[in-house]
Amino acid sequence: MEPSRKKMRMTLRSDSKKSAVQPLLKLPKLPLLAQINVIKMMTPPEQYLLSKCSKRTCQMVKTSMPKNNSHEIWVKFGRDPDFRICVIVQYYLKIAETIVLIHTDIGKFSSEKHKFFCDLFKAPTEVYAIWPKFDPRFDKFPTNCAIRRTNLLEYR
Amino acid sequence: MSVENAPVVDVDEAAIPVEKKMYYRFESNDKKEFRVSELAIQQSETLNRLVEAMGYTSEDVENKPAIAIENIDGKTLKLVFQWCEHHKGEAIPVDDGSVPKIVEIPEFDAKLMDIDNGLLFKLIWAADYLNIVQLLNVSCKKVANMAQGKTPAQLRRVYLLPSDEEDEAAKRAAQEAQDPRAREVEEEFEERKRQGGNSFF
Missing domain, CATH: 1.20.1280 (Monooxygenase)
Structure with missing residues (x-):
């Protein structure tokens, strides 16, 4: 009994010391x-x-987020190199000449998620899709999205 | 040679030592006194306006009581004035509105802010209150750096972010505290509903 009680006390002490050293912000x-x-x-x-x-x-x-910005949400479709059947959807934020990967999803393109990104970063809701063999009739891409540009990343 | 006949020579004013270098005295809420140079005060828009409005002479600075800063304690104020003295004479940055905002933490500032989060929290409040733009920038950058490589669950812990449920509960509590009669009416309404009454009024 005694050794286990001792051990427990040590654990508690080390935890309390940690929080005392660095209070959260x-x-x-x-x-x-x-x-x-x-x-x-x-x-x-x-x-x-x-x-x-x-x-x-x-x-x-x-x-x-600034009101008058030049943000655009770009979506890149691809396939997982290990599991070829998996579709990878990558959401990018384009600010002026910079493109930053925000999030990667596996599976279907989600228009709700795209709308969420557009809303969050105050970007227009058009889908800027980047896909070498882009086909809007593809069943994993909802046809209710407006498609403005394709293959943009391939030129950079 | 009289003063009127003395030759006029163009000189670099910055090279001449300032004759009337004033040091203002400030007092924290725990009665600690600090002497801060006129140039260092210019980093704080709030203090700069205050001393301008007071129009102290060098005699006033020595003879009148120290200017009290009620909201800030001595430990925090010491950091603030150390920062101001080190950065005195530097231009105050103007926000160009770009996101992400690019701010680099100089070595001196990094060492100055090698403090616990409790004191960092007070330092940010002080920088905001005294309107020291660059100190606010670097201290906020330090807080922003805490988010590097964190998941939403870890961010909640690091920044002590309340969940949606906790936010709702806090909102309800605040509303009730504002209008205690609203809760009484709601309870009365529920009671009447239980008793089978059709009309409340």
Whole structure:
């Protein structure tokens, strides 16, 4: 009995020491200007992951986005090199001349997710698709999406 | 030679030591006093406006009581003024509105902010209150860096983000605290419904 009790006490002590050394930082309790600054300084994938934490953080990310921007959401389709039957859908954010990968999905293209990205990054809702053999009639691509450009990434 | 007849020579004003280098005295909410140079104060828009409005002379600075800063403690204010003294004379950055906002943390600032998150939290509040743009930028950048490589679950822990349910509960509690009669009316309504009453009024 004695050794196990001892062990338990040691674990508790090490945990409490850890939290005493580094208290966590309450982001929602910071001044609003600082909250917006923090989010603006994150990379787009970090902003996306933060928006998935709660409705409030999602709203915070939207608030931090500039109104008049040149953001575009581009979608690239591909196949998993190991499992050829798996379709990979990659969502990119294009800011001026930079393209940043935000998120990768396996399976179908989701128009809801695309709309979420457009809404989050204040980008137009048209689908900018990048696919070498793009076919809008493909069953994994809903036909209700407006298709503006194709194969854009291939030229870069 | 009289002063009127002295030759006029163009000189670099920055090279001349400033004759009236004023040091203002500030006091934190825990009664710790700090002496800060006039140039360092210019980094803080709030303090700069305050001392301008006060119009202190060098005698006033020595004889009058220290300017009290009620919202900030000594430990935080020491960091703030250390930062201001190190960056005195530097241009105040203007936000160009770009996202992601590019900010680099200089070595001095990184060492200054090698502090626990509790103090970093107070430092951000102080930078916001005193309107020190670049200090706010670098301290926010340090907070933003904490998100690197984290999942949403880890972000919730790092930034102590409440879940949707917790946010809803807090909102409801705040509403009830604002209007306690609303809860009474709701309870009365539920009670009447249980009793089978059709009309509330």
